[in-house]
Amino acid sequence: MEISPSPTILMEVYIDRIFCNGCGKCVDLCSMGVFKIVNKKAEAARAQVCIGCFKCRDFCPTHAIAPRWVMRVS
Ligand code: SF4
Ligand code: SF4
Numbered sequence: 001m002e003i004s005p006s007p008t009i010l011m012e013v014y015i016d017r018i019f020c021n022g023c024g025k026c027v028d029l030c031s032m033g034v035f036k037i038v039n040k041k042a043e044a045a046r047a048q049v050c051i052g053c054f055k056c057r058d059f060c061p062t063h064a065i066a067p068r069w070v071m072r073v074s
Pocket of ligand 1: 015019020021022023024025026027041042059060061062063064065
């Protein structure tokens with residue numbers, strides 16, 4: 001019997017470290033606690049819990065964050 005690949009839809013949260021100024025606004029506004037500041041730059045340390053509200057994308061003052069839905073097939 002052939003086993004079909006199963007698609008999974010999840011969020012990826014890309015941060016452009018050149019544009020990030022380390023202000024920490026994303027840490028405060030993300031209700032899921034995705035971000036932390038490391039060496040004065042934001043990291044999406046817990047991207048796996050992102051719910052795709054896009055607040056970080058809309059309110060980052062330097063437009064450094066690009067969250068997006070992706071589909072993985074395993
Ligand atoms: S809100 Fe934007 S500029 Fe500020 S720390 Fe987060 S990613 Fe960097
Ligand atoms: S899209 Fe929403 S839940 Fe996901 S990292 Fe941004 S603020 Fe947090």
